[in-house]
Amino acid sequence: MVFKRLLGSLGVGGPTVDTVLDPGPVRPGSPLTGQVHLRGGRADFTVEHLTLELVARVEAEHADGESEGLVAFDRFTVGGGFRLGEGEAHSVPFSVTLPWETPLTELYGQGLGIVLGVRTELSVAGARDKGDLDPLAVAPLPVQEAVLEAFGDLGFGFRSADLEWGHISGTGQQLPFYQEIELIPAPQYAHALDEVEVTFLAGPAGVEVVLEADRRGGLFGEGHDTLVRFTVGHDDVRDWKAEIDGWMRRLIEHRSSYGTPAQYVPGGHGEHHHAGHRSGPGVGTAVAAGAAGLAVGVVGGMVAAEVIDEIGDFFEDDDDGGDEGED
Structure with missing residues (x-):
């Protein structure tokens, strides 16, 4: 059992997280709904916090030039304080309200080239894992x-x-x-x-x-x-x-x-x-x-275009790290 806990604390055999947003784009100032699906690992864990973080790919200008990276612009705690058993499946539904200034990612279904995402953070036994990042589609008011x-x-x-x-x-x-x-x-x-x-x-x-x-x-x-x-x-x-x-x-x-x-x-x-x-x-x-x-x-x-959209690759690359700002 001690060995299982050690594996879990290192991320081997720990819980897994999969956040599923309800289909369709959302609008600024409106509810974003979905479910966070958890699967227990090789040991029992207490889930301390389950947090959703809204992130955006933002450009900035510095004295040394230009850069871009992910910026977190809102956070929501959607669950926590429960026991997740070994191998147990557990789902947490959520409904959170997007900020009114949330950027638009599409118009009439055509992408604008804006990268937004919902990142899920799982806090277990004092350790935090930001392992799940899902693209977010936002339509205009x-x-x-x-x-x-x-x-x-x-x-x-x-x-x-x-x-x-x-x-x-x-x-x-x-x-x-x-x-x-x-x-x-x-x-x-x-x-x-x-x-x-x-x-x-x-x-x-x-x-x-x-x-x-x-x-x-x-x-x-x-x-x-x-x-x-x-x-x-x-x-x-x-x-x-x-x-x-x-x-x-x-x-x-x-x-x-x-x-x-x-x-x-x-x-x-x-x-x-x-x-x-x-x-x-x-x-x-x-x-x-x-x-x-x-x-x-x-x-x-109104105009749109075939967007050169590498959002999927960007999210996959981000899981390995990268520039990140705080609001």
């Missing part, structure tokens, strides 16, 4: 979907999406990173914009839509970025195509106001602020396939 679809209707193209370490000043951002969805400007805006990056910061009361426009420089001047913010409600019903056309035209028309204090744009269509610069920008993760600037249409004209 209805208002996020409406905004992205309207961009597509206007002729914008999808270029890439990534997660950037840092904070966007002037916003209510809660997580230590944010998502950028980079769009190729529609022809009617291409004379003034090189690209537009969309960031959603959702919360219980609504969604902040942060737009960063990389604007072309004139003959005698350099281009620069403008960061503006609009606030929309979860249940807002608008002519989103016209709304976003207005947002984009304001970006272009207010060149001279870059760097001025925050201002309110009348008309009842949300707040419009010149926000501070984003901190911690990274290099971005290329997602779209094909020639640069080519929009691949899906529902409503």
Whole structure:
């Protein structure tokens, strides 16, 4: 028996864990449900804690260059304090609520190239094992979907999406990173914009839509970025195509106001602020396939692409270690 305990403490003959998420993508702020299946090892064990950890692959910029790694952004204890007998099968159902700012991994079933996962941590006899890591699929909230679809209707193209370490000043951002969805400007805006990056910061009361426009420089001047913010409600019903056309035209028309204090744009269509610069920008993760600037249409004209998706290999590699940050 002592020898069995020794084997278990070293991970040989110890309990095994398999977390199964309920099928289908989930939405930010919504329940994530599933079951953790345990199988006892070659000895009896007391399971002290059973924890789920949400992780994301995030890019960061440092003085020495750029790097990327897994960042944990939420933890949930879903069980513990029970005895798991030798060879015994035991399942623990769970329902946890995703953070409102959880990044989107897909749109209309098309992957965006964002890597999210659920990692299961088993604590037994004072030892912790982070052995099970499962990919997490997150679909947009209805208002996020409406905004992205309207961009597509206007002729914008999808270029890439990534997660950037840092904070966007002037916003209510809660997580230590944010998502950028980079769009190729529609022809009617291409004379003034090189690209537009969309960031959603959702919360219980609504969604902040942060737009960063990389604007072309004139003959005698350099281009620069403008960061503006609009606030929309979860249940807002608008002519989103016209709304976003207005947002984009304001970006272009207010060149001279870059760097001025925050201002309110009348008309009842949300707040419009010149926000501070984003901190911690990274290099971005290329997602779209094909020639640069080519929009691949899906529902409503929004774009997607065949994603070069190595999420499975990434998760397998992560089991052997790698860069990891804490929130």
